[in-house]
Amino acid sequence: MDIFITGVTGFLGGELLVDLSKREDIDKIFCLVRSANEENALARIKKVFDLHNDPFDRDKIIAVTGDLADDYLAENLKADSRLNGVSIIIHSAANTSFSKIYDSLVEKINIGGLKQILSWAQSLPSLNLFTYVGTATICGSLVKNHVTEDMSPDLSAKHLVKYSYTKMTGELLLKEYLPENKILVVRPSIIMGDTRNWVPRSYVILWALATLNELRLVPANAHSKIDIVPVDYVSQAIIKLVFNPARKYRVYHISSGEKACSTPYLSTEAIKDEFPEKPPFRFTDKKLLADMKKWTKGTGLLPEDSPLVNFSHYLEYWVENFGNNTNLRILLYALEPYIHFIELNQVFDNSRLLEDTDMEQSVPAHIYLKTAGKYLNRINVFEGAIDP
Numbered sequence: 174m175d176i177f178i179t180g181v182t183g184f185l186g187g188e189l190l191v192d193l194s195k196r197e198d199i200d201k202i203f204c205l206v207r208s209a210n211e212e213n214a215l216a217r218i219k220k221v222f223d224l225h226n227d228p229f230d231r232d233k234i235i236a237v238t239g240d241l242a243d244d245y246l247a248e249n250l251k252a253d254s255r256l257n258g259v260s261i262i263i264h265s266a267a268n269t270s271f272s273k274i275y276d277s278l279v280e281k282i283n284i285g286g287l288k289q290i291l292s293w294a295q296s297l298p299s300l301n302l303f304t305y306v307g308t309a310t311i312c313g314s315l316v317k318n319h320v321t322e323d324m325s326p327d328l329s330a331k332h333l334v335k336y337s338y339t340k341m342t343g344e345l346l347l348k349e350y351l352p353e354n355k356i357l358v359v360r361p362s363i364i365m366g367d368t369r370n371w372v373p374r375s376y377v378i379l380w381a382l383a384t385l386n387e388l389r390l391v392p393a394n395a396h397s398k399i400d401i402v403p404v405d406y407v408s409q410a411i412i413k414l415v416f417n418p419a420r421k422y423r424v425y426h427i428s429s430g431e432k433a434c435s436t437p438y439l440s441t442e443a444i445k446d447e448f449p450e451k452p453p454f455r456f457t458d459k460k461l462l463a464d465m466k467k468w469t470k471g472t473g474l475l476p477e478d479s480p481l482v483n484f485s486h487y488l489e490y491w492v493e494n495f496g497n498n499t500n501l502r503i504l505l506y507a508l509e510p511y512i513h514f515i516e517l518n519q520v521f522d523n524s525r526l527l528e529d530t531d532m533e534q535s536v537p538a539h540i541y542l543k544t545a546g547k548y549l550n551r552i553n554v555f556e557g558a559i560d561p
């Protein structure tokens with residue numbers, strides 16, 4: 174059996190690739206990688222295996238150079254006869270930026286790039302399954318509390334960021350290209366860290382926790398529910414679904430659900446002991462974020478009656494910790510969409526996944542993140558804010 178996968182140099186795709194490479198029923202895994210040539214692409218893939226000394230089988234893992242932004246990608250893939258026997262595609266690549274400055278690129282990659290992959294997939298005689306890695310956040314911001322798979326896609330949904338809009342549009346595109354019985358949609362919630370006590374494959378969402386850790390005064394509801402799952406859980410779940418021909422649904426959340434969801438309070442409690450020198454975490458009303466941003470532009474801009482003046486201890490700590498207010502301002506702007514997501518209090522129903530696989534409930538983030546505290550210092554929160 175031959176598989177084609179995108180996004181292998183990313184957080185989830187890397188985990189999926191390593192897990193898939195261990196399966197003996199797979200002959201070849203073709204990996205779409207952005208690179209000038211196949212040698213460099215292969216070197217990028219090798220780094221994925223080297224991170225935790227996983228064995229890298231050069232005969233099994235094959236690099237296919239390509240860019241989702243390339244309007245000729247589908248044609249190039251169609252012309253590549255090595256891919257003729259591909260029966261499973263897993264499309265994990267995406268531009269996951271929440272920043273407005275990347276909106277048009279996010280659209281180009283997540284919609285235009287997906288169309289390229291689908292157009293090629295449509296031409297494959299041996300295709301059995303197209304797995305689209307979506308996101309549970311396509312439900313938008315009007316849906317609160319308990320979210321089921323059937324609530325999305327909904328064209329009237331309000332999106333906090335272009336990214337989730339493009340992922341929703343992507344899901345809607347699938348049926349235009351492929352018959353329903355060849356489509357599997359997996360929608361992870363928030364993927365953060367790894368349950369194994371080792372260097373995570375990416376600091377991508379841990380960045381947000383690292384930023385809260387630096388701020389310590391957090392403008393968000395401490396007890397809002399947040400649905401977080403570790404990358405190793407998501408990878409295992411996707412593979413179990415892909416290789417379960419008896420699965421009953423076309424769409425699955427991969428999420429913590431109610432039983433294993435976390436909260437900002439619990440997640441920050443899990444890491445706080447690593448940083449005894451920092452002030453304790455304090456949670457305030459989300460409205461204070463606007464005043465925090467004003468404060469970074471100059472104390473004169475802060476309204477006299479702002480509740481922020483009651484947190485002078487934290488303002489002094491910020492001056493000491495961030496030095497330069499511009500840095501803090503960049504950080505607050507980058508964090509803002511995450512704060513909005515936190516406040517949605519959304520938990521994604523995971524009963525379909527538990528019903529159709531032998532996956533257990535995921536480990537709650539506030540349990541497995543206890544070991545992640547030591548990696549937070551490695552994250553340059555400013556770099557992450559500029560290039561999210």
Ligand SMILES: NC(=O)c1ccc[n+]([C@@H]2O[C@H](COP(=O)([O-])OP(=O)(O)OC[C@H]3O[C@@H](n4cnc5c(N)ncnc54)[C@H](OP(=O)(O)O)[C@@H]3O)[C@@H](O)[C@H]2O)c1
Binds near residue numbers: 181185186239306363
């Ligand atoms: N992380 C989460 O919390 C989360 C939650 C729900 C769903 N998801 C979904 O899970 C999937 C993987 O997310 P992730 O967190 O692993 O993202 P990630 O770490 O940012 O990885 C993105 C991957 O996409 C590739 N990519 C981006 N632009 C490309 C292009 N123009 N051409 C070819 N490849 C390109 C990247 O390649 P380069 O290395 O070349 O940049 C990288 O391999 C995405 O579909 C995302 O929507 C993620």
